[in-house]
Amino acid sequence: MKVKVISRSTDECTRERSQDLQRVFHNFDPKLRTQEKAIEYIRAVSAAKLEKIFARPFIGAMDGHIDAVSCMAKNPNHLKGIFSGSMDGDIRLWDMASRRTVCQFPGHQGAVRGLTASTDGRILVSCGTDCSVRLWNVPSATMSVDSYDNSAKPLAVYVWKNAFWAVDHQWNGELFATAGAQVDIWDHNRSQPVNSFEWGKDTVLSVRFNPGEPNILATSASDRSITIYDLRMSSPGRKIIMRTKTNSISWNPMEPMNFTSANEDCNCYSYDARKLDEAKCVHKDHVSAVMDIDYSPTGREFVTGSYDRTVRIFQYNGGHSREIYHTKRMQRVFCVKYSCDASYVISGSDDTNLRLWKAKASEQMGVILPRERKKHEYMEKVKDRYKNQPEVKRIVRHRHLPKPIYKAASLRRIIVEADRRKEERRRAHSAPGSMPREPLRKKRIIAEVE
Structure with a gap:
């Protein structure tokens, strides 16, 4: 008669670097984890905020x-x-x-x-x-x-x-x-x-x-x-x-x-x-x-x-x-x-x-333990997964600018928008096809010489 028993080694059931903590096994079945996306979204927002807090470039x-x-x-x-x-x-x-x-x-x-x-x-x-x-x-x-x-x-x-x-x-x-x-x-x-x-x-x-x-x-x-x-x-x-x-x-x-x-x-x-x-x-x-x-x-x-x-x-x-x-x-x-x-x-x-x-403002310098590295990698993946969500996108994109540069950037946007409106009006009152549209990638080049 054969008897089936559960057999596990001690290394598989305990965490690394500690022999007293029991390892937690997760079942990632979506039917059992109905709040998975909501939890990950909160983690993505937290990761984006923590990146700003620890940004010391x-x-x-x-x-x-x-x-x-x-x-x-x-x-x-x-x-x-x-x-x-x-x-x-x-x-x-x-x-x-x-x-x-x-x-x-x-x-x-x-x-x-x-x-x-x-x-x-x-x-x-x-x-x-x-x-x-x-x-x-x-x-x-x-x-x-x-x-x-x-x-x-x-x-x-x-x-x-x-x-x-x-x-x-x-x-x-x-x-x-x-x-x-x-x-x-x-x-x-x-x-x-x-x-x-x-x-x-x-x-x-x-x-x-x-x-x-x-x-x-x-x-x-x-x-x-x-x-x-x-x-x-x-x-x-x-x-x-x-x-x-x-x-x-x-x-x-x-x-x-x-x-x-x-x-x-x-x-x-x-x-x-x-x-x-x-x-x-x-x-x-x-x-x-x-x-x-x-x-x-x-x-x-x-x-x-x-x-x-x-x-x-x-x-x-x-x-x-x-x-x-x-x-x-x-x-x-x-x-x-x-x-x-x-x-x-x-x-x-x-x-x-x-x-x-x-090069990365919030990067942790020095020796990083394996668990810390896994945590950083997980936070980066979660943040990248929800990067197009409005809240995460706003936090990640925000940068503090000095007042002169902020004002100069605002003025530059006004000038660019004014030039665009002027060109559109000129094109609207010109003969069809007389003013071809050129993207900025071509507009800044005058000539190419072989």
């Missing part, structure tokens, strides 16, 4: 420069190191963990306009308005903070005939490009440019190499143009002319064919390099010129710094910002960077400070 300021911070660069080989250059020619290497200067690179006589590090993290390249390019040896990441040399000497100094406005290093290569009166391609071992590109007579403001194709780079110039160059060709590739000037460009590291430009008209425009006749997405919310932009290593978000004294974080395909960061003392933001682990955002502003922010 500002971590600290790195003070040391005596003039405005004009540019920054990340070290791909050192997670907590960040380079910064200021308008008085001072270049510093910061340790973000201790938030203090660990090395200085003196030598520039004017404003430092561009900084970049090689892919292996051993060489730092700087350029400025003193018409010089300087190569520096970066201290090893394995050295302790106290063992760094306080100042370094340049490995090489290349003096040219024009001032420089930007510099960027090739991915997995030995070349770097400078922007100024023209685009110059340099080699580490040569004091003269190995190649030069020029399309027009205006100053080139920014230059960025493509992370997926090392021979392709994109530039923006003061003639409102965005140009794509190929080092394997003797002439420039493609060019578009917009209605306003582009201050900076950043390629998406996960989708190397796409890039986003920070424009003077308060918007950012995402383009596909293979199809430049219209933008893929227009990112709005700033109320003044966008000065700098940088993509997260994940390629899902990017951060922007603006002349309106705020830092905003956008989804790569989102029309409006996910987050806005500001402080009372922060002035016009000239440069922003995402950290190499996508956990932090660094901003450099006109008040001589670098500020360190969390």
Whole structure:
């Protein structure tokens, strides 16, 4: 005769990390849980409120420069190191963990306009308005903070005939490009440019190499143009002319064919390099010129710094910002960077400070226990499930804005609405088909040149 008995192990019936608490087993049958949706909705509202309560994005300021911070660069080989250059020619290497200067690179006589590090993290390249390019040896990441040399000497100094406005290093290569009166391609071992590109007579403001194709780079110039160059060709590739000037460009590291430009008209425009006749997405919310932009290593978000004294974080395909960061003392933001682990955002502003922010304002830093991680993941899922409910949507979208920015945004909405009404009335009193409708993705582009 066989007798069936219930047999369970002790590990299955007790919770982790405690041998005295009995594990509770739930039956998720909808017939037995009639109030499941109501309970989850309340949890979603609570999760949205708790996110606001624990939102403390500002971590600290790195003070040391005596003039405005004009540019920054990340070290791909050192997670907590960040380079910064200021308008008085001072270049510093910061340790973000201790938030203090660990090395200085003196030598520039004017404003430092561009900084970049090689892919292996051993060489730092700087350029400025003193018409010089300087190569520096970066201290090893394995050295302790106290063992760094306080100042370094340049490995090489290349003096040219024009001032420089930007510099960027090739991915997995030995070349770097400078922007100024023209685009110059340099080699580490040569004091003269190995190649030069020029399309027009205006100053080139920014230059960025493509992370997926090392021979392709994109530039923006003061003639409102965005140009794509190929080092394997003797002439420039493609060019578009917009209605306003582009201050900076950043390629998406996960989708190397796409890039986003920070424009003077308060918007950012995402383009596909293979199809430049219209933008893929227009990112709005700033109320003044966008000065700098940088993509997260994940390629899902990017951060922007603006002349309106705020830092905003956008989804790569989102029309409006996910987050806005500001402080009372922060002035016009000239440069922003995402950290190499996508956990932090660094901003450099006109008040001589670098500020360190969390990429997710309410994220819990430090070691998280497994049960805590499961709780956070559950709250995120519940909040995402009910994100379109009015109460949850209102709490998640709400952001406190400084009074000047709030008023400027209201005024900007009034102006945009007035322009829309004016265009509709003009179209209503014109011949049918004489005024074709153009979306904003196409309207801001004047011409495309092959």
